[in-house]
Amino acid sequence: MSKKRAVTLRPYIQTRFAYEKLRVGSHCGHFTALWEEQCNICGKGSLITVTQKATSNVKRSMRNEQLIALLIGLIGIFVSQTFLQMILSAVAVILLVALLWFVQRRMLASEIPLELERLFIQEQVNILEDLKHNRKTAVASLKEDELLTYEMLREISTLVQNDKIRLQQVVLLQSFVLRKDMDLTVEPLLIDGFDPDLAAYIGEIAKIKRDLIKNRSIRYILAYEPYILEMEQGIDILTSVAGAAVRLKTYVETYPDFIRRYASRLPKDRFLRLYRIIRQYPDHPWGKLADEVAIIQKELYE
Ligand SMILES: [Zn+2]
Numbered sequence: 001m002s003k004k005r006a007v008t009l010r011p012y013i014q015t016r017f018a019y020e021k022l023r024v025g026s027h028c029g030h031f032t033a034l035w036e037e038q039c040n041i042c043g044k045g046s047l048i049t050v051t052q053k054a055t056s057n058v059k060r061s062m063r064n065e066q067l068i069a070l071l072i073g074l075i076g077i078f079v080s081q082t083f084l085q086m087i088l089s090a091v092a093v094i095l096l097v098a099l100l101w102f103v104q105r106r107m108l109a110s111e112i113p114l115e116l117e118r119l120f121i122q123e124q125v126n127i128l129e130d131l132k133h134n135r136k137t138a139v140a141s142l143k144e145d146e147l148l149t150y151e152m153l154r155e156i157s158t159l160v161q162n163d164k165i166r167l168q169q170v171v172l173l174q175s176f177v178l179r180k181d182m183d184l185t186v187e188p189l190l191i192d193g194f195d196p197d198l199a200a201y202i203g204e205i206a207k208i209k210r211d212l213i214k215n216r217s218i219r220y221i222l223a224y225e226p227y228i229l230e231m232e233q234g235i236d237i238l239t240s241v242a243g244a245a246v247r248l249k250t251y252v253e254t255y256p257d258f259i260r261r262y263a264s265r266l267p268k269d270r271f272l273r274l275y276r277i278i279r280q281y282p283d284h285p286w287g288k289l290a291d292e293v294a295i296i297q298k299e300l301y302e
Contacts, residue, residue, distance in 0.1 A: 004177045007147045012183045018158045023047040031130040033156045054115040062104045069096050131160050146172050163191040170198045186212045194224040203237030210244035218245055238262050243270035249277050256289040264296050
């Protein structure tokens with residue numbers, strides 16, 4: 001394996017909705033999922049969030065409605081025959097605009113999500129094109145900086161999910177020294193097929209951040225167990241994942257055979273954790289796992 005680099009990842013900012021990662025150039029309307037200060041495409045104008053963009057669209061169309069109301073009122077005043085008619089028209093137009101303003105102000109909050117939806121539908125093709133451009137920028141920086149590339153891909157992957165982007169991230173992550181305090185993830189990176197880098201990554205996470213190993217990761221490892229066993233570090237990967245799985249009783253219940261196969265290789269603390277779970281629930285039908293654990297306990301730890 002090539003030499004790994006020690007790096008510091010910039011913190012990943014989780015947003016409530018994926019689209020909140022998307023910003024749009026106020027000058028040219030191009031989209032970006034990265035964090036540049038100015039639009040990379042036209043180099044002009046600031047970048048605003050899509051929510052800000054939608055809000056300004058809604059406000060503009062509301063202003064247009066007010067102008068139309070005002071215009072109708074002015075025409076009314078203009079065509080008035082008498083002074084009284086003129087006064088009545090003026091009063092009517094003031095009331096109309098005021099009412100409109102009041103209604104619009106109440107509708108603003110509910111109009112923004114609708115406008116966002118409209119914006120996404122209308123700009124779908126452009127957004128995809130611009131995200132493709134983002135990815136090219138990310139890959140182009142690969143020669144200079146793997147860390148920056150990874151960070152860019154991580155941002156893009158909030159919006160574009162495909163196995164290619166997932167694997168690119170996994171391969172880059174495998175070139176870093178991973179630490180417990182890093183902002184790492186596993187499940188969003190899982191792909192459909194077998195990949196040795198991904199398997200190695202899961203094995204490493206199972207050691208340093210076992211909380212991240214959940215059902216989907218365990219199932220991935222299980223599905224490709226024969227392939228993983230052919231890898232140089234294969235048994236190590238499988239043992240680490242089994243060791244991470246024993247942290248919860250539910251995983252022991254769900255994958256008893258998998259855990260049994262690697263139980264004898266578990267580090268002491270992981271094995272004792274498994275042993276305690278089984279001791280705590282003696283009536284649970286653990287099957288062969290309970291027998292195996294009893295034998296290992298006798299042989300190694302008694
Ligand atoms: Zn621009």
